[in-house]
Amino acid sequence: MSTEKLYSTADLAEELEMTKQGMNQAVKAGRIEAPAYYIGAYKGWTEEQVERIKGKIYEKEQEIKDIVRCIPYGLTPSGSEYLKHNPELALKYLEQAIKECENEMEKVINSDDKKYIGMDIFVGSCKERFEQIRDNLTRNSKNNS
Incomplete structure:
Protein backbone atom coordinates (compact mmCIF):
# COMPACT_ATOMS: atom_id res chain seq x y z
CA MET A 1 0.00 0.00 0.00
CA GLU A 59 -12.04 9.03 -21.14
CA LYS A 60 -15.72 8.87 -20.18
CA GLU A 61 -16.06 12.66 -20.51
CA GLN A 62 -14.56 12.51 -24.00
CA GLU A 63 -16.96 9.72 -24.90
CA ILE A 64 -19.89 11.82 -23.64
CA LYS A 65 -18.71 14.90 -25.55
CA ASP A 66 -18.46 12.81 -28.73
CA ILE A 67 -22.02 11.54 -28.26
CA VAL A 68 -23.42 14.98 -27.45
CA ARG A 69 -21.64 16.53 -30.42
CA CYS A 70 -23.66 14.24 -32.72
CA ILE A 71 -27.04 15.43 -31.49
CA PRO A 72 -29.35 16.56 -32.93
CA TYR A 73 -27.29 16.15 -36.08
CA GLY A 74 -27.22 12.36 -35.88
CA LEU A 75 -28.72 12.47 -39.34
CA THR A 76 -26.77 12.39 -42.58
CA PRO A 77 -24.15 15.08 -43.32
CA SER A 78 -26.65 16.69 -45.69
CA GLY A 79 -29.32 16.51 -42.96
CA SER A 80 -27.02 18.28 -40.54
CA GLU A 81 -26.29 20.97 -43.16
CA TYR A 82 -30.03 21.37 -43.69
CA LEU A 83 -30.61 21.87 -39.94
CA LYS A 84 -27.89 24.51 -39.76
CA HIS A 85 -29.87 26.58 -42.25
CA ASN A 86 -33.22 25.71 -40.73
CA PRO A 87 -33.08 26.80 -37.07
CA GLU A 88 -36.82 26.27 -36.49
CA LEU A 89 -36.52 22.58 -37.31
CA ALA A 90 -33.30 22.31 -35.30
CA LEU A 91 -35.13 23.82 -32.31
CA LYS A 92 -37.85 21.17 -32.63
CA TYR A 93 -35.20 18.42 -32.56
CA LEU A 94 -33.55 20.03 -29.54
CA GLU A 95 -36.82 20.36 -27.63
CA GLN A 96 -37.48 16.69 -28.32
CA ALA A 97 -33.98 15.74 -27.15
CA ILE A 98 -34.43 17.79 -23.95
CA LYS A 99 -37.78 16.06 -23.25
CA GLU A 100 -36.16 12.66 -23.79
CA CYS A 101 -33.40 13.59 -21.34
CA GLU A 102 -35.98 14.62 -18.75
CA ASN A 103 -37.83 11.30 -19.17
CA GLU A 104 -34.55 9.39 -19.04
CA MET A 105 -33.50 11.29 -15.89
CA GLU A 106 -36.76 10.32 -14.19
CA LYS A 107 -36.17 6.66 -15.07
CA VAL A 108 -32.56 6.81 -13.84
CA ILE A 109 -33.44 8.52 -10.55
CA ASN A 110 -36.37 6.20 -9.77
CA SER A 111 -34.54 2.97 -10.64
CA ASP A 112 -32.72 0.72 -8.19
CA ASP A 113 -30.90 -1.00 -11.05
CA LYS A 114 -27.12 -0.78 -10.58
CA LYS A 115 -26.54 -0.15 -14.28
CA TYR A 116 -28.10 3.30 -13.86
CA ILE A 117 -25.75 4.42 -11.08
CA GLY A 118 -23.88 7.52 -12.17
CA MET A 119 -26.05 7.91 -15.28
CA ASP A 120 -27.77 10.95 -13.77
CA ILE A 121 -24.53 12.87 -14.30
CA PHE A 122 -24.36 11.75 -17.94
CA VAL A 123 -28.02 12.49 -18.73
CA GLY A 124 -27.81 15.82 -16.89
CA SER A 125 -24.78 16.88 -18.92
CA CYS A 126 -26.51 15.92 -22.19
CA LYS A 127 -29.61 17.89 -21.24
CA GLU A 128 -27.46 20.88 -20.27
CA ARG A 129 -25.66 20.72 -23.61
CA PHE A 130 -28.93 20.60 -25.57
CA GLU A 131 -30.26 23.56 -23.61
CA GLN A 132 -27.09 25.55 -24.36
CA ILE A 133 -27.38 24.79 -28.07
CA ARG A 134 -31.09 25.68 -27.99
CA ASP A 135 -30.40 28.96 -26.18
CA ASN A 136 -27.64 29.84 -28.64
CA LEU A 137 -29.90 29.06 -31.59
CA THR A 138 -32.72 31.11 -30.09
CA ARG A 139 -30.36 34.02 -29.42
CA ASN A 140 -28.93 33.85 -32.94
CA SER A 141 -32.34 33.71 -34.60
CA LYS A 142 -33.47 36.76 -32.56
CA ASN A 143 -30.31 38.64 -33.55
CA ASN A 144 -30.87 37.81 -37.22
CA SER A 145 -34.48 39.09 -37.19
Whole structure:
Protein backbone atom coordinates (compact mmCIF):
# COMPACT_ATOMS: atom_id res chain seq x y z
CA MET A 1 0.00 0.00 0.00
CA SER A 2 1.43 3.38 -0.95
CA THR A 3 2.11 5.82 1.87
CA GLU A 4 2.05 8.84 -0.45
CA LYS A 5 -0.32 11.72 0.30
CA LEU A 6 -3.87 10.50 0.76
CA TYR A 7 -7.04 12.23 -0.41
CA SER A 8 -10.34 12.02 1.40
CA THR A 9 -13.37 10.89 -0.59
CA ALA A 10 -14.82 14.40 -0.34
CA ASP A 11 -11.59 16.00 -1.64
CA LEU A 12 -11.52 13.62 -4.57
CA ALA A 13 -15.20 14.16 -5.31
CA GLU A 14 -14.58 17.91 -5.36
CA GLU A 15 -11.55 17.48 -7.60
CA LEU A 16 -13.61 15.38 -10.01
CA GLU A 17 -16.66 17.64 -9.61
CA MET A 18 -18.81 14.80 -8.35
CA THR A 19 -20.88 14.74 -5.20
CA LYS A 20 -19.68 12.51 -2.39
CA GLN A 21 -22.91 10.52 -2.77
CA GLY A 22 -22.29 10.11 -6.52
CA MET A 23 -18.73 8.97 -5.82
CA ASN A 24 -19.93 6.41 -3.26
CA GLN A 25 -22.60 5.14 -5.67
CA ALA A 26 -19.97 4.74 -8.37
CA VAL A 27 -17.77 2.79 -5.92
CA LYS A 28 -20.68 0.51 -4.92
CA ALA A 29 -21.51 -0.15 -8.56
CA GLY A 30 -17.90 -1.13 -9.17
CA ARG A 31 -17.33 1.64 -11.71
CA ILE A 32 -14.32 2.97 -9.80
CA GLU A 33 -12.11 1.34 -7.18
CA ALA A 34 -13.01 1.72 -3.54
CA PRO A 35 -10.84 4.09 -1.55
CA ALA A 36 -8.20 2.55 0.68
CA TYR A 37 -10.32 2.81 3.85
CA TYR A 38 -12.84 0.34 2.44
CA ILE A 39 -10.16 -2.31 2.79
CA GLY A 40 -9.32 -1.06 6.28
CA ALA A 41 -5.96 0.60 5.60
CA TYR A 42 -6.37 4.38 5.55
CA LYS A 43 -9.23 6.82 5.27
CA GLY A 44 -8.63 8.30 1.83
CA TRP A 45 -7.32 7.76 -1.68
CA THR A 46 -3.69 7.44 -2.71
CA GLU A 47 -2.31 9.71 -5.42
CA GLU A 48 -1.91 6.65 -7.64
CA GLN A 49 -5.61 5.83 -7.27
CA VAL A 50 -6.55 9.43 -8.02
CA GLU A 51 -4.49 9.44 -11.22
CA ARG A 52 -5.99 6.14 -12.39
CA ILE A 53 -9.53 7.30 -11.67
CA LYS A 54 -8.97 10.69 -13.30
CA GLY A 55 -7.85 8.93 -16.47
CA LYS A 56 -10.96 6.77 -16.54
CA ILE A 57 -13.26 9.71 -15.92
CA TYR A 58 -11.50 11.81 -18.57
CA GLU A 59 -12.04 9.03 -21.14
CA LYS A 60 -15.72 8.87 -20.18
CA GLU A 61 -16.06 12.66 -20.51
CA GLN A 62 -14.56 12.51 -24.00
CA GLU A 63 -16.96 9.72 -24.90
CA ILE A 64 -19.89 11.82 -23.64
CA LYS A 65 -18.71 14.90 -25.55
CA ASP A 66 -18.46 12.81 -28.73
CA ILE A 67 -22.02 11.54 -28.26
CA VAL A 68 -23.42 14.98 -27.45
CA ARG A 69 -21.64 16.53 -30.42
CA CYS A 70 -23.66 14.24 -32.72
CA ILE A 71 -27.04 15.43 -31.49
CA PRO A 72 -29.35 16.56 -32.93
CA TYR A 73 -27.29 16.15 -36.08
CA GLY A 74 -27.22 12.36 -35.88
CA LEU A 75 -28.72 12.47 -39.34
CA THR A 76 -26.77 12.39 -42.58
CA PRO A 77 -24.15 15.08 -43.32
CA SER A 78 -26.65 16.69 -45.69
CA GLY A 79 -29.32 16.51 -42.96
CA SER A 80 -27.02 18.28 -40.54
CA GLU A 81 -26.29 20.97 -43.16
CA TYR A 82 -30.03 21.37 -43.69
CA LEU A 83 -30.61 21.87 -39.94
CA LYS A 84 -27.89 24.51 -39.76
CA HIS A 85 -29.87 26.58 -42.25
CA ASN A 86 -33.22 25.71 -40.73
CA PRO A 87 -33.08 26.80 -37.07
CA GLU A 88 -36.82 26.27 -36.49
CA LEU A 89 -36.52 22.58 -37.31
CA ALA A 90 -33.30 22.31 -35.30
CA LEU A 91 -35.13 23.82 -32.31
CA LYS A 92 -37.85 21.17 -32.63
CA TYR A 93 -35.20 18.42 -32.56
CA LEU A 94 -33.55 20.03 -29.54
CA GLU A 95 -36.82 20.36 -27.63
CA GLN A 96 -37.48 16.69 -28.32
CA ALA A 97 -33.98 15.74 -27.15
CA ILE A 98 -34.43 17.79 -23.95
CA LYS A 99 -37.78 16.06 -23.25
CA GLU A 100 -36.16 12.66 -23.79
CA CYS A 101 -33.40 13.59 -21.34
CA GLU A 102 -35.98 14.62 -18.75
CA ASN A 103 -37.83 11.30 -19.17
CA GLU A 104 -34.55 9.39 -19.04
CA MET A 105 -33.50 11.29 -15.89
CA GLU A 106 -36.76 10.32 -14.19
CA LYS A 107 -36.17 6.66 -15.07
CA VAL A 108 -32.56 6.81 -13.84
CA ILE A 109 -33.44 8.52 -10.55
CA ASN A 110 -36.37 6.20 -9.77
CA SER A 111 -34.54 2.97 -10.64
CA ASP A 112 -32.72 0.72 -8.19
CA ASP A 113 -30.90 -1.00 -11.05
CA LYS A 114 -27.12 -0.78 -10.58
CA LYS A 115 -26.54 -0.15 -14.28
CA TYR A 116 -28.10 3.30 -13.86
CA ILE A 117 -25.75 4.42 -11.08
CA GLY A 118 -23.88 7.52 -12.17
CA MET A 119 -26.05 7.91 -15.28
CA ASP A 120 -27.77 10.95 -13.77
CA ILE A 121 -24.53 12.87 -14.30
CA PHE A 122 -24.36 11.75 -17.94
CA VAL A 123 -28.02 12.49 -18.73
CA GLY A 124 -27.81 15.82 -16.89
CA SER A 125 -24.78 16.88 -18.92
CA CYS A 126 -26.51 15.92 -22.19
CA LYS A 127 -29.61 17.89 -21.24
CA GLU A 128 -27.46 20.88 -20.27
CA ARG A 129 -25.66 20.72 -23.61
CA PHE A 130 -28.93 20.60 -25.57
CA GLU A 131 -30.26 23.56 -23.61
CA GLN A 132 -27.09 25.55 -24.36
CA ILE A 133 -27.38 24.79 -28.07
CA ARG A 134 -31.09 25.68 -27.99
CA ASP A 135 -30.40 28.96 -26.18
CA ASN A 136 -27.64 29.84 -28.64
CA LEU A 137 -29.90 29.06 -31.59
CA THR A 138 -32.72 31.11 -30.09
CA ARG A 139 -30.36 34.02 -29.42
CA ASN A 140 -28.93 33.85 -32.94
CA SER A 141 -32.34 33.71 -34.60
CA LYS A 142 -33.47 36.76 -32.56
CA ASN A 143 -30.31 38.64 -33.55
CA ASN A 144 -30.87 37.81 -37.22
CA SER A 145 -34.48 39.09 -37.19
